[in-house]
Amino acid sequence: MAQRIFVKVMGFSDVERHALNSVFRLSEQRQTIYSPWMPDAPEAPRLALIDGQSYEAQLELESPRTAGLDIIWVGPVAPASAFRAFDRPISWIEVLGAMDELYAPKDPLDFDLGFEDGASEFIEPEARDHRRVLIASASRDERLYLRAKLALADLTQADDAETGAQALELARANAYTVALVDFGLPDVNGWAFLKELTSSYPAIQHVIMTKSDASIGEHIRARLSGVDGFFNKPVHPGRLQELLQKVL
Template structure:
């Protein structure tokens, strides 16, 4: 089957959100339908792959959003608006924190809408309405304890790709304890190198309360450059704690994805 591409014009967003979005774009290259950032012109005399992007993804809190709010969209372009104050012609409106799985669904729906416009599909996907999750779909929630900002962005994007939509983040012991006590989780990620958090006790409690969950530990001592005796001790401690997946820091994309694929 010929690979299809959806060109996306991105307006605004923080560095962390841009990083997560670029991860979504990069991972989509493995699919038959991929998403590509749209750049109008790359060099004098060059022609863009399309005269305009198929979809405009706009951060409603950015300064550039004022222009996107006022101007008329090119024919056939869909506007996905993130945040408050969406214009009437917005095709999808989503809130923060951004659920990247929802963005993926919206981008897929853009392709379906273009098929409708071309007469290839007889579906009503052109009206600005939120996409709903089927009531019987499994609902997974994840807890990230002590992640670095870049790691949090990576996990949000990667978890969205395996269907985990709700993600809680705790940067201190008290908040993590409260979340573990109130919520049930399908995945927990613990930064074992953060010595400001009682991460080992939290991981043990998490595993006890969520015995079927993927309980993941992150550590620099799990990598190949760490001494063998350090790696061995770390694995012994994680097994005793209830951690059933150990991933080295800095994160390796393939290793991380193999672990998260267990959630599918």
Template sequence: MAQRVFIKVVGFSDEERHALNTVFRLSEQCLTMYQLWTPVAPEPPRVALLDGQSWEARVEAESPLHRDLRLLWVGANPPATIWRAFPRPLPWPDVIEALDQMFAPEAGIDVDLAQGPDSVMSQKQALIISANRDQRLYLRARLALARLTLADEAETGAQALELARGKKYDLALVDCSLPDIDAWALLRQLRQGPHAIVHVAMTQAERSVPERLRAWLGGADALLENPPHPGRLDAWLSRIELGPAS
């Protein structure tokens, strides 16, 4: 199931804080969502991210009030109470990986999207774009579990654009490893025109923070693993606003 993890942040420059806020926004696409903790948050923090260049960080690390917190230290000379330490410049992919190791759902956990044969999802049209036949079959099966059975397949970007010109799709799943077109250029074309596809998720083997940021700036709803983790794919589908069938 989806969960929200509040993180207490101590120190860091304005630039690092900006990057951190971007990471938090990108995590909204995932089952485990990270959010900056403030005193008015509805629950206590579960993690503290401490800037080793800040004097407050060492005070926080040594405070007995934080015995139940996982402490992440950025910089040299971490105290003994630290769970994980990271060097500068701040390696955001490593930080996110450490957080996911603590909080990410187990691989077998899926979001229940079964809504019966008359589900609104059963009336939506999907476009699956991948050169890999096994990938297309897997995605079609996952969509079917969400009661979304109206799905067309394309092996290339050219086929996808041809299909999109003739039919209005509600969502698309795009493999970034297409042989004939840059997937990000394809994304832009799918999101434009008279039959623009509103909901598009990309699948890519590399899901580093820069790539997630690129997907977000490019207009993708989500950047998923390749093949997508079942729970994360189902979570994306569950967030798609259910409106009247096209």
């Protein structure tokens, strides 16, 4: 059952508010929904998202209306009561991860875009032998690059697809631990393809996507769509390797 979390927002620039509104809007598509709190909202807020550099920040901290709320702080000199604090420039993906840590249903396999530690330590050797990966990209060079990175993560069982249609056919015929797919496959719409891929059976445990020049809104939408990693191309090898190690 879906739950709605009302968020009291204080401060932030117009550009930052625009990105935050994308988080609110796109969260309507999933189980944990975030909405900006207004005085006429049907429920009290549960979270205060505070711009520490705004003039009202200190007033809100001292207000009894903020007592009992979870607090996420942006800016220097975070109060001890803050659940998380972030510096500028704001990574809204990380802010969303902190919000989900508080309110989203806990999934032991959710490694939250690579920010958590320790997932790979608990995988039994027998389970490792059965890991299989789907690589989908129109670029042969990109597929070879991803294969090389998989080999460094001790993954040798991988299938290639050049198109979205081939990828979906493989996903329906095989059980994959991870899918590494390019958002820009030539024969499919990226978001429609992602929805089909994540609803395929057998279910793919983890999906990692790549895209040229992805916007912050696309990164947020991917996170809310269940994508474990969404990388701008060319993919940073260290970040991809770290993510693979955590999920595998």
